[in-house]
Amino acid sequence: MARICVARDASKAAGHRGSRWLEVVDAEVLHKEIAGLLAQEAREGDAAWAVLAYEGLPDFGPHPNLGELLAWLDAVDEYGPPFEALWATGSFDRVLQAAEAFADSYQGTYADTASWACRTLALMGQSIKAQADPEAYACALVASGQVRFIPAVDGGLHVFWND
Structure with a gap:
């Protein structure tokens, strides 16, 4: 409540x-x-x-827009803890802006960067060879600003593409 x-x-x-x-x-x-x-x-x-x-x-804040409060509750009902984690980054001024960004960029919640990288590479049709380093792939994407990882409250990582 x-x-x-x-x-x-x-x-x-x-x-x-x-x-x-x-x-x-x-x-x-x-x-x-x-x-x-x-x-x-x-x-x-x-x-x-x-x-x-x-x-x-x-x-x-002390003088909130009540519509924003309700929009936040709606977004949390629809998207759950990953939306709460994205909102908590402080990257958004408006709930609608955050909800749109969430819908466009959320990739899922994964145990770690390597599991996300393996899944993403598989979805892109690239075979993962024994010598491939999925963690290095994930780190390279973070460094280039293409993806971000936000720690999940119950463990793991929420993954978002950056536009």
Whole structure:
């Protein structure tokens, strides 16, 4: 379950007030819940809100786009831990951009660079001879910027082609 702790963003001197944990399921529902929180806590001046903490989501900052939060959850539902690993690299500003890059570049999760290289060479129709060094092939592609390996949380490597 993904949740955000939202609070009325009072004056800088007073700090945050009236925090409450909200489930991140639907943008419209979230907007209504935040509006209700602001109405309950309203005082003089404009009321704003801020996210104090995230649970089950990466940190999108104090004033996130709620659509981005939901898009991230959708991408994780569709692509799983490899997408989370790609997002965690910090290479993307927008979730949609990251999801498109994932769909275009993800090659799978492998035990190590050699197993990926052997599989890739086989898919390309190249025979792997005893004297071939699959790890050297993988290292050469990394060095030339053609591929990247991201460690998987449960072991192994997520493999992505670079454009």
